[in-house]
Amino acid sequence: MRKKIIAGNWKMNNDLNESQSLVSGIISGLGSDDKCEVIVCPPFTSLNEVHSLVKDSPVKLGAQNMFFEESGAYTGEISASMLKSVGCEYVILGHSERRTIFGESDEWINKKIKKAIESGLKVIFCVGETLAQREEGETDAVVKNQIINGLQNVTSENLKTITIAYEPIWAIGTGKTASPAQAQEVHAFIRNLIEEIYSKESAENLIIQYGGSVKPDNAASLLSQPDIDGALVGGACLKPASFLSIIASA
Ligand code: 13P
Numbered sequence: 001m002r003k004k005i006i007a008g009n010w011k012m013n014n015d016l017n018e019s020q021s022l023v024s025g026i027i028s029g030l031g032s033d034d035k036c037e038v039i040v041c042p043p044f045t046s047l048n049e050v051h052s053l054v055k056d057s058p059v060k061l062g063a064q065n066m067f068f069e070e071s072g073a074y075t076g077e078i079s080a081s082m083l084k085s086v087g088c089e090y091v092i093l094g095h096s097e098r099r100t101i102f103g104e105s106d107e108w109i110n111k112k113i114k115k116a117i118e119s120g121l122k123v124i125f126c127v128g129e130t131l132a133q134r135e136e137g138e139t140d141a142v143v144k145n146q147i148i149n150g151l152q153n154v155t156s157e158n159l160k161t162i163t164i165a166y167e168p169i170w171a172i173g174t175g176k177t178a179s180p181a182q183a184q185e186v187h188a189f190i191r192n193l194i195e196e197i198y199s200k201e202s203a204e205n206l207i208i209q210y211g212g213s214v215k216p217d218n219a220a221s222l223l224s225q226p227d228i229d230g231a232l233v234g235g236a237c238l239k240p241a242s243f244l245s246i247i248a249s250a
Helices: 016-029 046-054 080-085 097-103 106-118 131-135 139-150 182-196 200-205 216-222 240-249
Strands: 003-007 038-043 060-063 090-091 121-127 162-166 208-211 230-233
Touching: 003 090, 003 208, 016 046, 016 240, 038 090, 046 060, 046 208, 080 106, 090 106, 097 230, 106 121, 106 139, 121 139, 131 139, 139 182, 162 230, 182 200, 182 208, 182 216, 216 230, 216 240, 230 240
Parallel strands: 003 038, 003 230, 038 060, 060 090, 090 121, 121 162, 162 208, 208 230
Antiparallel strands: none
């Protein structure tokens, strides 16, 4: 039985005060059962203070990105060990906004994934197709490529610390959610692919989150699909009430 993971990707939202108030609202509204893992991913500038608030709660801390080098002349970048030093347990890598706006390649994402794992961070590895790719019938091929390239030289042992987030780009921030059946189809494809590359056991244990306009009113139907093990939430994680409602659905 895979544990559900609900992660909130705050993106470039919330200054320090807003971050503290959002996470406090989430913590105070959480139930006590641990049927699902809850992760918040604030911007870098809030990680340390959000960590002080979550450390005695069930909420885990994640970052939205990192660089693959350990240290040095990389202006504006943040390393895996820096993230660890402020209490991060997770890092989101390969988000479509990093790929499209900041030009991150599969090769870079692979380097980041390997560095994160080596540093003891768990990875939320994002994949997903554009609308044009879906309309051309290329969804499976695109997702397969992203996964094969992103997981180069990642062992089955390492895979245990990775969750894959399927985020169709056309559903991110658009209010257009993949239907539960559309999302399930790609999740099942990903699980089969992992079985081909690794093993049945790796595939069965892999947590695959869905992301793209997940909201309180569609979360339950998405999360009830057999291969959807959680959600990576953007817009709806910015208010405690809507994030808590999605957690309750899980
Ligand atoms: P939205 O929930 O705002 O569509 O964002 C999804 C996302 O990109 C999470 O990483």
